[in-house]
Amino acid sequence: MNLYIITGTTQGxxxxxxxxxxxxxxNELxxxxxSPDAPVRGGAxxxxxxxxxxxxxxxxDRIELRIRGKRYxxxxxxxxxxxxxxxxxxxxADGAELERNLAVNLVAPMLLMRRFLRATEGVALLRRIINISSGAGRRPIAGWAAYCAAKAGLDMATRTIALDCEARHKPVEVVSLAPGVIDTQMQGVVRSAEVADFPDLERFKELHAQGQLRNADDVARDILRLESEGRLAGEPVADLREVAARGAAAAR
Ligand SMILES: NC(=O)c1ccc[n+]([C@@H]2O[C@H](COP(=O)([O-])OP(=O)(O)OC[C@H]3O[C@@H](n4cnc5c(N)ncnc54)[C@H](OP(=O)(O)O)[C@@H]3O)[C@@H](O)[C@H]2O)c1
Structure with a gap:
């Protein structure tokens, strides 16, 4: 049995x-x-x-109780x-909104990594952490200070945690993965900005108009396939398109 813990599953x-x-x-999910507690296919x-x-x-704490005594x-x-x-x-920017951005994009993933590594020690033979990052953490985009800073922080936290695991001989695979541009509500929010606040607005509108946004199902399929093949290991900061392309080239 495999255990998957995934955040932010209402959409996208x-x-x-x-x-x-x-x-x-x-899989146990x-x-x-x-959204409130509810059963989901494969779990809760x-x-x-x-x-x-x-x-x-x-x-x-509730997750720890759920997995207590199990082996994965x-x-x-x-x-x-x-x-x-x-x-x-x-x-x-609204100060509270700025703080919220950093809390969701950076603080929560770090707290979850901390608790996940504690809770799964000796519980699972293989442990993996996939942090969904963004190209915006690797180059600045005007108007996105909080998002860029949080994703850059997530990349660095991932690199550091990978080193910690390696130094302590813990076989944990940790990756911060930029998924590419995906056709989700987040892109709708991006396109609804004012150009005065977001100078790159036209570029994002063009990507959408030209059909260059990937479907979320296709991106999810690629991530889970590469994860199950163990191909997200190696580089702690990675780009999904590059990892997938390397795999395709190797298969030729
Ligand atoms: N879309 C892209 O082009 C793109 C590109 C690069 C990276 N990414 C990254 O990919 C990931 C998924 O993005 P997406 O495009 O699928 O975004 P999305 O459609 O906006 O979905 C975001 C998800 O995060 C959840 N979320 C937000 N704030 C939350 C909070 N305070 N507590 C709990 N859940 C919260 C949302 O739940 P609610 O329904 O409760 O709001 C939703 O399920 C993100 O990390 C994003 O930064 C996306």
Whole structure:
């Protein structure tokens, strides 16, 4: 049996990942997000606002109780939930929204990694963490200070945790993965910004108009296939398109 814990599964990439993980009877699925507790195919959804640190620690206690005494072939944490807002120059940003961005995109994934590594030690033969990052963490985009900073922080946290695991001979695979541009609600938020706040607006509108956004189901399928083939290991900061292309080239 494999354990998957996935955040942000109400829509977009997270929804597609959860649906595909839930299809296999070999997988136990725990999803985390703001909607109330509910059963899901393959497991359970636990309600939590990831920006609320106390609530997040409590939901981690609940996960520990759920998995206590079980043994898994593989345990995988996917930190997928994300938020792009606030968009615009920092002096115009709402302070609480800015803080919320960093909480959801950076603090929550770090707290979840901390609790996941503790809870799954000796419980799963193989452990993997996939942090859904962004190209925006690797180059600045005007108007996205919080999002770029949070994703850059997530990349660096991933690199550091990979080193920690290696130094302590813990066989944990950790990757911060930029998924490419996906046709989700987040891109809708991006396109609804004012050009004065977001100078790259036209470029994102063009990508959409030219049909260059990938479908969330296809991206989820690629991530889960590469994960199951063990191909997300190696580089702690990676780009899905490059990993997939390397695989395709090797197969030729
Ligand atoms: N779309 C792209 O082009 C793109 C490109 C690069 C990277 N990414 C990354 O890919 C990941 C998925 O993005 P997406 O495009 O699928 O976004 P999305 O459609 O906006 O979905 C975001 C998910 O995160 C959840 N979430 C946001 N704030 C939350 C909170 N405080 N507590 C719990 N859940 C919360 C949302 O739940 P609610 O329904 O409760 O809001 C939703 O399920 C993100 O990490 C994003 O940064 C996306």
């Amino acid at each position: 990439l997270g929804k597609a990942l959860a649906a595909q993980v839930g299809e296999s009877a070999d 725990i999803t985390l997000g703001r 959804h636990l309600g939590v606002d990831l920006a609320d640190t106390k609530a997040l620690e409590e939901v981690c 072939a593989k345990a995988v944490l996917v930190n997928n939930a994300g938020v792009v807002s606030p968009v615009g120059p920092i002096e115009k």
